[in-house]
Amino acid sequence: MNPIRFNLRIGLLGAGRVANQLGPALAAAGHQLAFVWNRSLAAAQALAAHLPGAQVLPSLAAPLPPADVYLLAVPDAAVAPLLAAVSWPAGALVVHLAGALPLSIFEAQPTVRGGVLYPLQTFSPGRAIDWPTVPLCVEAGDPASETTLLQLAHSLSRHVRQLDSAQRLKLHVAAVFANNFTNHLLGIADALLAEAALPPELLAPLVRETVDKALAHPPFSVQTGPAVRRDAPTLAAHAAALAAHPAWQALYAQLTASIQAQL
Structure with a gap:
């Protein structure tokens, strides 16, 4: 079975190893990358060049462009500070990609809907990822967010699992x-x-x-x-x-x- 085609506007925060593999995969699956942000503007620009129509955010000071999902493709230790530093749109679906961080990390930001999309794979520069074979582990704080994340995961991979934080x-x-x-x-x-x-x-x-x-x-x-x-x-x-x-x-x-x- 091939991954399901499903179109979302996605804001990508981060331009490291995972983001450089995930961003193009999302675009290839038919999603619109609304913007890319990274602490290094040059890194954000380099990634956005491979994502048709993606805006580069020079900073997170201004209101974020609208998106259906905001993906936090940043190191685990940066997730909580980033959550606290950004003025998220009310009700935004904000999703981290970490294996070891619990869903409860979003409790400090009650105005957002939290979720997890954990790709069980190793990422290195110069190594292509076969996304349809990568297990994607999903967790969300509410049914609507869960539905969106499951659809997003199925658009990338044939192997999608719902796991709670302890299992993950x-x-x-x-x-x-x-x-x-x-x-x-x-x-x-x-x-x-x-x-x-x-x-x-x-x-x-x-x-x-x-x-x-x-x-x-x-x-x-x-x-x-x-x-x-x-x-x-x-x-x-x-x-x-x-x-x-x-x-x-x-x-x-x-x-x-x-x-x-x-x-």
């Missing part, structure tokens, strides 16, 4: 383990290969098989390696090989203990 927070923690921590461990592996003058391509088949297997089975059930085997000599040799990197050595020991605790 647990999902966000899981995503950090699956994405951010995994990427960090791959970075350590890459650095260890470089120390041995070995190419990173050596690990590519192993990494692909590991991910494919973990997606096809409960990951704990297909765990392999010296920790599972309780192979003390290999574990000791690895610890010695990491002596020049005490932080990585400690992480290795902690992960080994965590794996063994699951046996």
